[in-house]
Amino acid sequence: MSGNRAVAYLKPGAVEVRTIDYPTLELKDGPGVHPDNVGRMCRHGVILKVLATNICGSDQHMVRGRTTAPAGLVLGHEITGEIVERGPDVEFLDVGDIVSVPFNIACGRCRNCKERKTGICLNVNPARPGAAYGYVDMGGWVGGQAEFVMVPYADFNALKFPDRDQAREKLLDLTMLSDIFPTGFHGVVSSGAGVGSTVYVAGAGPVGLAAAASAQLLGAAAVIVGDLNAERLAQARSFGCETVDVSQGSVEDQIAQILGEPEVDAAVDAVGFEARAHGKDAGEAPATVLNSLMGLTRAGGALGIPGLYVTDDPGGVDQDAQTGTLKVRLGLGWAKSHTLTTGQCPVMKYHRGLMMAILHERVHIAKAVNATVIGLEDAPAGYADFDQGASRKYVLNPHGALEGVQPV
Numbered sequence: 001m002s003g004n005r006a007v008a009y010l011k012p013g014a015v016e017v018r019t020i021d022y023p024t025l026e027l028k029d030g031p032g033v034h035p036d037n038v039g040r041m042c043r044h045g046v047i048l049k050v051l052a053t054n055i056c057g058s059d060q061h062m063v064r065g066r067t068t069a070p071a072g073l074v075l076g077h078e079i080t081g082e083i084v085e086r087g088p089d090v091e092f093l094d095v096g097d098i099v100s101v102p103f104n105i106a107c108g109r110c111r112n113c114k115e116r117k118t119g120i121c122l123n124v125n126p127a128r129p130g131a132a133y134g135y136v137d138m139g140g141w142v143g144g145q146a147e148f149v150m151v152p153y154a155d156f157n158a159l160k161f162p163d164r165d166q167a168r169e170k171l172l173d174l175t176m177l178s179d180i181f182p183t184g185f186h187g188v189v190s191s192g193a194g195v196g197s198t199v200y201v202a203g204a205g206p207v208g209l210a211a212a213a214s215a216q217l218l219g220a221a222a223v224i225v226g227d228l229n230a231e232r233l234a235q236a237r238s239f240g241c242e243t244v245d246v247s248q249g250s251v252e253d254q255i256a257q258i259l260g261e262p263e264v265d266a267a268v269d270a271v272g273f274e275a276r277a278h279g280k281d282a283g284e285a286p287a288t289v290l291n292s293l294m295g296l297t298r299a300g301g302a303l304g305i306p307g308l309y310v311t312d313d314p315g316g317v318d319q320d321a322q323t324g325t326l327k328v329r330l331g332l333g334w335a336k337s338h339t340l341t342t343g344q345c346p347v348m349k350y351h352r353g354l355m356m357a358i359l360h361e362r363v364h365i366a367k368a369v370n371a372t373v374i375g376l377e378d379a380p381a382g383y384a385d386f387d388q389g390a391s392r393k394y395v396l397n398p399h400g401a402l403e404g405v406q407p408v
């Protein structure tokens, strides 16, 4: 094997499918690779033939030029694949196994990994805690929107599906286990929601829709999803959510019309720092969702915040926003004794249980997020449509494995 087709970030608004090197069990120099990671040997790694890999809202932050991602960075952190080569130190996985890969890269050996905080592993990114494939500031691990990718610490990171045929049949749902399903679920769990809760989810993108489906799975009494994108709100209604159009003014008033009171038990921010202010034709205001959630969550409640906030945003609305410094009304949250949970979702905490929910058809995650299969070569068009707000979760199909695969 020599070449490997892969999706690379070029410049704001542009990605390209190009041929890169076939992966080896070594992290080589390249765009975004931290100098101390160059030459890192991964005898504990595997090479995957990528069977499904999704485009994420997190990728869009980079592709919109809202991060310091370098040109040429190979994208893709949502990876499901078949092992085609295993490193000499891999003990419990075999060639031919089909696995889901958490987007967080974790060593399994450090203090944080031992505490199951795999989103902030201390040993995989010399620059800061936490790493991911194909992501700015995340160590430089090569992304998986490609035909092939290397996955380090494979025994620890990979989730092996119990049956190959079943995995192939349910691949369109299982591909959501690498990120958005656990991420949405984590948002809901950290919002404290459970049986009988009323839940507000800000954002009807794939993560918000996954959070809404998760809240239903956990037995919420009412799930209300807010966005300003009509098509995405319709998608949320298609599986039984109530909706709020934040461009129509006060979210609390709209929640009161649904619930009879302007508060919910639990709230999830599935928007992040590119949040739009509420009301008609409102511009960007990065603290909008955080402040709104503190307003509409009951005293004693909690906010799950999977929505991404950055330390550097070249496109920020003002100087503060450019360093991730937001005007958050913490006094309000403090007065209501709110609990806030931020950060990368520790995917590994949830992926096995959610895999079982998919395999036993207890949840319909691919349908909820409107999973839409496209070819690897069509990634630039997929990125453009998703950027325009298409109510779809694009799944790239580098080897045709998703041909004819239906949602569960």
Ligand SMILES: NC(=O)c1ccc[n+]([C@@H]2O[C@H](COP(=O)([O-])OP(=O)(O)OC[C@H]3O[C@@H](n4cnc5c(N)ncnc54)[C@H](O)[C@@H]3O)[C@@H](O)[C@H]2O)c1
Binding pocket: 056, 057, 058, 059, 060, 061, 179, 180, 183, 202, 203, 204, 205, 206, 207, 208, 226, 227, 228, 229, 232, 246, 270, 271, 272, 273, 274, 275, 276, 277, 278, 288, 289, 305, 306, 307, 308, 309, 343, 344, 345
């Ligand atoms: N924490 C994690 O581990 C993790 C993992 C995956 C994604 N994320 C983040 O989650 C966020 C959502 O991801 P996605 O793929 O669904 O992205 P997306 O961009 O497709 O969805 C965001 C949605 O928020 C809507 N929106 C904007 N302002 C709003 C407001 N004030 N109220 C309600 N909705 C508003 C947009 O119209 C859009 O539909 C992103 O920030 C992404 O980076 C975090």
Ligand SMILES: [Zn+2]
Binding pocket: 055, 056, 057, 058, 059, 077, 078, 103, 179, 180
């Ligand atoms: Zn993602």
Ligand SMILES: [Zn+2]
Binding pocket: 106, 107, 108, 109, 110, 111, 112, 113, 114, 120, 121, 122, 123, 124
């Ligand atoms: Zn670790």
